[in-house]
Amino acid sequence: MATTTAAVTLTSDLLSDNMSVSASTTCMKAGTTADGLDQMEYGYLDLPTGDEYDLIATTPTATKASKLYLKNHSTDETYYIAITQNTQAIGRLYGGDWMFIPADFHDSDGDIAITANGGTNKICYALFHEGTALLAT
Amino acid sequence: MATTCSISISSDIAPGFGGISESMTLTQAGTLTDIDSTTGFAIRKLSATGAAILVDMSQELIETKDSTAAKIFIRNIGYRGVIDKSVGVTVLIASEPIGKLYGGDWMMIPLTGVDADDVSVNPATDDTVVIEYVMFFEEN
Numbered sequence: 001m002a003t004t005t006a007a008v009t010l011t012s013d014l015l016s017d018n019m020s021v022s023a024s025t026t027c028m029k030a031g032t033t034a035d036g037l038d039q040m041e042y043g044y045l046d047l048p049t050g051d052e053y054d055l056i057a058t059t060p061t062a063t064k065a066s067k068l069y070l071k072n073h074s075t076d077e078t079y080y081i082a083i084t085q086n087t088q089a090i091g092r093l094y095g096g097d098w099m100f101i102p103a104d105f106h107d108s109d110g111d112i113a114i115t116a117n118g119g120t121n122k123i124c125y126a127l128f129h130e131g132t133a134l135l136a137t
Numbered sequence: 138m139a140t141t142c143s144i145s146i147s148s149d150i151a152p153g154f155g156g157i158s159e160s161m162t163l164t165q166a167g168t169l170t171d172i173d174s175t176t177g178f179a180i181r182k183l184s185a186t187g188a189a190i191l192v193d194m195s196q197e198l199i200e201t202k203d204s205t206a207a208k209i210f211i212r213n214i215g216y217r218g219v220i221d222k223s224v225g226v227t228v229l230i231a232s233e234p235i236g237k238l239y240g241g242d243w244m245m246i247p248l249t250g251v252d253a254d255d256v257s258v259n260p261a262t263d264d265t266v267v268i269e270y271v272m273f274f275e276e277n
Binding site: 002003004005006007008009010011012013014015019021023025026027028030031032033037038039040042065066069071077078080083085086088089090091092093094096097098099100101102103104106110124126128 | 139140141142143144145146147148149150151154157159161162163164166167168169172173174175177178204205206207208210212222223224225227228230231232233234235236237238239241242243244245246247248249251254271273
């Protein structure tokens with residue numbers, strides 16, 4: 001079985017006592033306890049301003065499990081990537097920010113779309129999944 | 138100290154993949170100033186299918202500043218120490234399903250903070266499951 005694990009440590013001093021949360025998960029295929037995600041894409045891109053782009057060119061099959069990591073590697077903190085899914089604004093990743101989500105590619109409009117702001121943003125992404133509908137030439 | 142979040146991903150799917158290890162300090166939009174507000178850490182117990190709101194943006198005790206650098210951490214922690222990898226909880230922003238958190242899974246995602254963009258969860262079954270979460274945002 002392929003094994004992909006994702007661990008997180010979150011700390012904050014915004015509360016009266018320091019908060020610290022650590023967690024780790026093994027990324028499994030949808031609804032199973034015995035079989036891990038076994039396919040992945042990994043890339044590092046320049047994202048120019050001016051247009052909205054689909055981050056994932058091929059569409060992992062709906063109802064299957066996917067995990068998406070995306071980081072904005074821009075060194076200018078004023079630069080950001082606007083994230084949308086199916087026209088719903090999700091949020092912004094400023095330079096240095098990352099996100100990790102269980103992406104739901106429920107239909108062709110469910111792709112994660114990204115738009116650069118401030119200048120050309122540099123991004124790194126990794127998609128871990130269990131099946132892709134490849135685009136025919 | 139500030140609010141920081143680090144991630145470490147390891148995988149043997151692709152030969153030669155060296156893994157990912159990154160950390161970020163949560164800051165206010167477009168600056169290096171630390172993020173200044175949080176909902177605090179909370180849990181929500183779910184025992185039936187149907188969407189339940191985790192964060193009602195228009196009802197937060199401290200109003201969120203729109204379209205800035207808000208983020209939320211959400212984790213499916215199972216129930217009473219039992220983590221079921223076969224049962225998932227769908228996380229939604231407004232009415233858009235973002236993805237399904239199976240037992241033990243976690244996510245960290247940016248948010249708009251806009252009043253209409255509530256964060257909701259919808260379990261796939263009536264089995265009891267507990268979701269823990271904390272949102273960080275800028276005060277309006």
